[in-house]
Structure formats: C-alpha cells, structure tokens
Amino acid sequence: MNALETTLSREDVVRLCERVEGAQKEARAITRLTEEYPAMNMDDGYAVQNALRARFLQQGHKLVGWKAGLTSKAKMQQMGVDVPSIGFLTDRMAVPENGVIALSELVHPRVECEIAFMTSQELSGPHCTAEQVLAATAYVIPAIEIIDSRFKKFSFDLQSVIADNGSSARFVAGGRPRYASELDLRTLGVVMEKNGTIVEMGAGAAVMNHPAEAVAMLVNILHKLGETLAAGSFVMSGGITAAVAVEPGDSVIARFQNMGSVSVSFSE
Numbered sequence: 190m191n192a193l194e195t196t197l198s199r200e201d202v203v204r205l206c207e208r209v210e211g212a213q214k215e216a217r218a219i220t221r222l223t224e225e226y227p228a229m230n231m232d233d234g235y236a237v238q239n240a241l242r243a244r245f246l247q248q249g250h251k252l253v254g255w256k257a258g259l260t261s262k263a264k265m266q267q268m269g270v271d272v273p274s275i276g277f278l279t280d281r282m283a284v285p286e287n288g289v290i291a292l293s294e295l296v297h298p299r300v301e302c303e304i305a306f307m308t309s310q311e312l313s314g315p316h317c318t319a320e321q322v323l324a325a326t327a328y329v330i331p332a333i334e335i336i337d338s339r340f341k342k343f344s345f346d347l348q349s350v351i352a353d354n355g356s357s358a359r360f361v362a363g364g365r366p367r368y369a370s371e372l373d374l375r376t377l378g379v380v381m382e383k384n385g386t387i388v389e390m391g392a393g394a395a396v397m398n399h400p401a402e403a404v405a406m407l408v409n410i411l412h413k414l415g416e417t418l419a420a421g422s423f424v425m426s427g428g429i430t431a432a433v434a435v436e437p438g439d440s441v442i443a444r445f446q447n448m449g450s451v452s453v454s455f456s457e
C-alpha cells in the first residue's frame with residue numbers, strides 16, 4: 190500500500206493548507222485542526238502537508254531536504270505522542286551558523302539538537318534500511334532545529350502537527366562535517382547550552398537507537414507520499430533531547446562530540 194488513505198475532501202485539504210500557511214506566515218497560533226475535523230487521520234495530515242509543499246514550491250521556495258520528528262523518547266514524552274513523523278525543509282528556513290533569528294517571525298519557538306545527514310545518492314522506500322542510508326550518506330553534520338508549532342500553547346495531536354509540516358520553522362547546520370563511517374553515531378554525545386548554562390544533553394542512540402534508522406523511517410514514509418529522497422538532500426534525524434523554549438536575547442550552542450558546535454541566537 191503506497192497511497193494515502195484520506196478522509197478529507199480536496200476542498201477541505203486546500204482550506205486547511207491555507208489556514209496553516211496563514212498561521213505560519215503571520216506567526217499566529219491557531220486551534221488544532223482536529224477540533225473542526227475530528228475524524229481526520231495522519232494521512233489527511235500528510236495530504237495537507239503535501240498541499241503546503243506544492244504551494245511553497247509554486248511560490249519559488251526550493252526544497253532542500255526533509256526532517257524526521259518525534260524520533261526520540263524525550264521528544265515523544267514532551268509532546269505526548271508515540272509515532273514519528275516527517276516534514277519538508279526549504280531554502281527559506283535555512284539560517285547561517287551563528288545567525289540571529291527574529292522572534293517576531295515565530296509564534297513560540299523551541300530549539301532542538303539533531304544530527305543531520307547529507308545524501309549523495311537517491312534513496313527510496315518502502316523497505317529502506319539504516320545500512321542503505323549510511324551507504325548513501327556523503328557526510329553527517331551538527332544541526333540545531335528551531336521548531337514552532339502553529340497550534341495554541343504548542344499543544345497538538347499527530348494529525349495536526351503533520352499538517353503543520355512537523356512544526357518546521359528554521360534550521361542551522363554548523364560545526365564540522367564528518368564521514369558517518371568514522372563516528373559511532375549511537376554513543377556520540379551532544380550538550381545543549383542556553384546562555385552558557387547546560388540545559389539538555391544526550392547521545393545519538395536516543396534517536397531510534399541510531400539516527401540513520403530515523404532517516405530510513407523518513408524514506409519509507411516518503412514512499413507513502415509517492416516521493417523518494419533525492420541525492421543531495423539535507424535530512425535532520427530528530428531532536429535527541431527535549432526541545433527548549435527561547436526568548437529574545439537568548440543564545441544557544443549545541444556541542445557535538447567530535448563534530449564541533451553549532452550556534453544561533455534570538456532577537457525581538
């Protein structure tokens with residue numbers, strides 16, 4: 190089975206896509222989509238996300254990669270869900286290393302530390318494995334993801350968060366790119382500091398026992414969406430620790446063992 194099993198009509202998908210797009214562009218919180226559409230399922234969420242991606246690409250945004258989300262226990266517990274999800278990444282979400290993000294553009298952002306993969310070969314589901322991901326990986330690189338749920342109080346269900354593109358908002362890659370074969374991504378430690386204080390720490394295995402497993406999972410979900418993972422994709426494998434809220438004036442640095450560090454700060 191590789192088609193989405195949706196319950197929403199095409200008109201409703203377009204309506205919800207416009208609602209999410211408006212909330213993202215105007216940095217406004219909206220109610221969960223399931224309040225109006227209680228029967229909506231995860232595939233409906235992906236139908237809305239697909240419509241959003243098509244709309245952004247039509248507006249000239251470039252697809253640069255994808256993100257896996259809710260791939261660690263820390264994240265699942267924090268958000269109250271137990272199934273991983275994916276979202277797409279565009280050039281407009283990219284922030285340079287050590288860049289400054291204006292919080293007026295976001296609703297209630299949080300930061301996550303993630304291991305990102307840059308692929309050099311196309312990958313396709315439905316049976317993609319972590320070994321295939323590693324074989325198709327040019328390098329891995331430290332990343333900070335800035336997520337921003339558009340739902341009130343950062344409170345959502347899976348259907349709604351998938352429609353909202355997995356809370357994707359901004360991302361920063363930095364530190365030192367490394368060959369995955371030269372690292373043990375399971376025992377690789379990461380420490381997140383906010384304003385000089387350690388706020389979270391963890392190791393790569395927190396993400397599905399190995400971050401490459403999360404990328405394989407992502408490729409297999411892409412298959413359901415009728416997509417493959419193109420060569421040259423930037424893929425974030427999911428937050429290793431819980432996400433941390435940020436305010437104007439905050440600066441965050443994520444230090445990755447043997448990979449250097451990546452940092453970002455926040456203004457009004």
Ligand code: OOG
Pocket residue numbers: 256257258259260261264268301303334336337338350355356426427428
């Ligand atoms: C959903 C996105 C989760 C991650 O790395 O787990 C995510 C959310 O928590 O808003 O990006």
Ligand code: MG
Pocket residue numbers: 256257258259301303334336425427428
């Ligand atoms: Mg993330």
